[in-house]
Amino acid sequence: MVMNRAKQPKPATQAKPGARTADGTRGNSGLQSKLGPQTRAVHGGEPERHGVNGPVVTEIIRTSTFTFSNTEEMKEWAEGKNKAYIYTRYGNPTLSVAEKKIAALEGAEAAVVAASGMAAISSSLLAVLKAGDELISTAQLYGGTYRLMRDVFPNLGITVHHVQPDLCGIEKLVNARTRALYVETPTNPTLRLVDIEKAVAFANKHHLVSLIDNTFATPVLQNPIRLGYDLVVHSATKALAGHSDILAGVSVGSQTWMDKVRQMIIYLGGSLDPGAAYLLIRGIKTLGVRVARQCENAMAVATFLEKHRKVERVHYPGLPSHPDHELAKRQMRGFSSMLAFDMKGGLPAARRLCDRVRLFLMAASLGGAESLVILPIYSSHYDMSDEELKRAGVGPGTVRVSLGLEDKEDLIEDLKQALE
Numbered sequence: 037m038v039m040n041r042a043k044q045p046k047p048a049t050q051a052k053p054g055a056r057t058a059d060g061t062r063g064n065s066g067l068q069s070k071l072g073p074q075t076r077a078v079h080g081g082e083p084e085r086h087g088v089n090g091p092v093v094t095e096i097i098r099t100s101t102f103t104f105s106n107t108e109e110m111k112e113w114a115e116g117k118n119k120a121y122i123y124t125r126y127g128n129p130t131l132s133v134a135e136k137k138i139a140a141l142e143g144a145e146a147a148v149v150a151a152s153g154m155a156a157i158s159s160s161l162l163a164v165l166k167a168g169d170e171l172i173s174t175a176q177l178y179g180g181t182y183r184l185m186r187d188v189f190p191n192l193g194i195t196v197h198h199v200q201p202d203l204c205g206i207e208k209l210v211n212a213r214t215r216a217l218y219v220e221t222p223t224n225p226t227l228r229l230v231d232i233e234k235a236v237a238f239a240n241k242h243h244l245v246s247l248i249d250n251t252f253a254t255p256v257l258q259n260p261i262r263l264g265y266d267l268v269v270h271s272a273t274k275a276l277a278g279h280s281d282i283l284a285g286v287s288v289g290s291q292t293w294m295d296k297v298r299q300m301i302i303y304l305g306g307s308l309d310p311g312a313a314y315l316l317i318r319g320i321k322t323l324g325v326r327v328a329r330q331c332e333n334a335m336a337v338a339t340f341l342e343k344h345r346k347v348e349r350v351h352y353p354g355l356p357s358h359p360d361h362e363l364a365k366r367q368m369r370g371f372s373s374m375l376a377f378d379m380k381g382g383l384p385a386a387r388r389l390c391d392r393v394r395l396f397l398m399a400a401s402l403g404g405a406e407s408l409v410i411l412p413i414y415s416s417h418y419d420m421s422d423e424e425l426k427r428a429g430v431g432p433g434t435v436r437v438s439l440g441l442e443d444k445e446d447l448i449e450d451l452k453q454a455l456e
Contacts, residue, residue: 073141073256074324081136096314097129126302130310134317138276138286141255141320143262146294148301149286149313153251153271154180155306156285156297158188160267161218162304163296164245167193169215174201174230175427176223178249178271179416182428198427201228201360203235210242220249222364225376225412225436226351226429227252229360232367236264251275251403256327257370267293274403275373277319278326282312326405329441330373333407336444337437337451338375346385346455348433351376374402376412376436383432386411390435392454395446402438407447410436 071079085092102121104110112118121127131149139147150156161184165171173185175198185196197209201223217239221230232248239246247267248260254275260268270276272284285308287297301307308316331354338352350357353364354371364371379385390398390409399408400415410416412430420428439447 076140077137077323078321080140081133081138083133094130094133094314094317096310098310099128100124124310125305125307127298128310128313130313130317131308134308134313134320135286137317137320138255138270138272139288141323142250142268142288143259144268144288144290146291147286147288148294148298149272149284149308149316150301151285151306151308151312152283153178153269153273153285154184155301155304156269156271156287157181157249158184159300159304159306160247160269160287160297161216163293163300164216164247164267165189165192165194168213169193170195170197170211170213171216171218172197172199172206172209172214172244173218174199174220174223176201176226176228176429177220178224178251179412179418179420181220181249182417182424183419200427201230203230203238206238210244214242214244216245216247218247218249220252222252222353222372222374223429224252224416225374225434227353227358227360227372227374227376228351228429229353229363229367231363232258232260232265233263236260240264252372252374253368254323254327254403256324257331257368257372261288266290267297272316273401275327275330276323276403277316278323278403278405279315279319280399280401280404280406282315284308284312284316326441327370327373330403330439331370333439333442333444333447334373334375334437335371337439337447338377340448340451341375341377344455346380348378348380351378351429373439374437375439376434378431379433379435381433383411383413386433386435389451389454393450394453395442395450396437396454402436404438405441407440407442408438412436 101123113120113122134149135147150159173196189196199206219230219235236246246265248265250260250268251271251274267287267289270286272286277284335354338350338355341347342350342355352358352375353360393409396407396409400410412434417428417430
């Protein structure tokens with residue numbers, strides 16, 4: 037018999053529409069919840085900017101520490117009676133704008149930014165799990181997340197059980213110690229999809245905390261919070277920032293959960309620099325426009341590759357041949373800026389293509405203005421056994437592609453010459 041463990045309760049109160057928050061910005065409910073996603077990307081979380089001499093752009097508060105007027109204010113902060121800024125590792129006005137902007141995009145109550153995607157992912161998981169707990173996770177994951185679960189969690193007394201994206205057999209993995217469900221969709225690098233409604237329903241049925249990595253989809257294409265997920269994580273380095281010039285991560289959810297994640301980030305030291313937070317804010321303002329163009333490019337490139345005689349298989353949910361195409365149409369508002377494909381000639385053919393491209397840059401990461409190619413076995417999925425690579429859907433000839441903002445005709449011509 038499975039014993040259910042209750043999840044942390046969600047707070048019952050939210051900010052009044054348009055109310056000023058402790059840091060001087062507008063709340064995320066009310067008017068902002070009625071705005072379109074690109075409007076929220078521009079205006080969400082920003083302080084009031086009407087009036088004489090008001091800056092249009094968010095300021096960078098580049099300081100490590102903040103002052104108090106008197107000892108009584110310090111005492112109230114220590115007792116939790118006010119939310120004054122004290123030290124940037126605990127919070128900073130520039131970071132607060134980034135957090136509120138991303139929360140507005142995801143339709144969440146709160147968010148916490150971190151120094152990298154892995155800082156956000158590890159802090160979120162460690163805010164949920166403790167020694168003796170068990171975690172169910174999809175097997176197809178970003179390599180860094182997989183290695184965290186494989187190499188670190190056992191030393192912390194946390195057991196991880198993996199399930200395929202179709203969630204087949206997941207009921208058999210639940211027991212009295214199961215604490216949480218973690219999914220990534222679309223998956224890295226083969227863009228398999230998890231049925232996110234089915235997954236959260238399973239988590240709710242068993243009173244598990246539900247976490248999802250939304251990096252490949254971005255808030256533009258899907259919003260898991262609105263389906264009931266407890267925590268959503270992003271590598272904000274990628275599409276959110278969008279210019280390949282910072283490291284950042286974010287966790288999104290209820291205020292109750294974000295308080296726990298923030299404490300973990302404070303304890304582990306994974307706080308975001310205010311300068312990086314400013315660039316993240318700037319990048320988010322063009323998120324919707326960029327994602328639309330990148331998805332258009334991805335569809336064009338995927339269609340070209342699928343017809344090429346040297347390509348074995350293309351992994352892109354926008355193609356009818358993709359096993360999750362119908363699911364993608366149902367749960368996403370687009371098919372992602374990412375794709376992968378398998379070369380018929382295996383690793384030698386994949387290396388030859390990567391060595392011959394001219395416009396595409398050979399680099400890890402994704403979501404930036406420049407189109408990139410990379411071999412997962414040498415990057416995100418290095419240091420994995422053949423069995424682990426098979427479970428992840430990665431072969432020696434798999435090439436991962438991040439589509440940028442270039443003209444699709446030029447990208448196709450570059451791939452055409454590299455394949456010849």
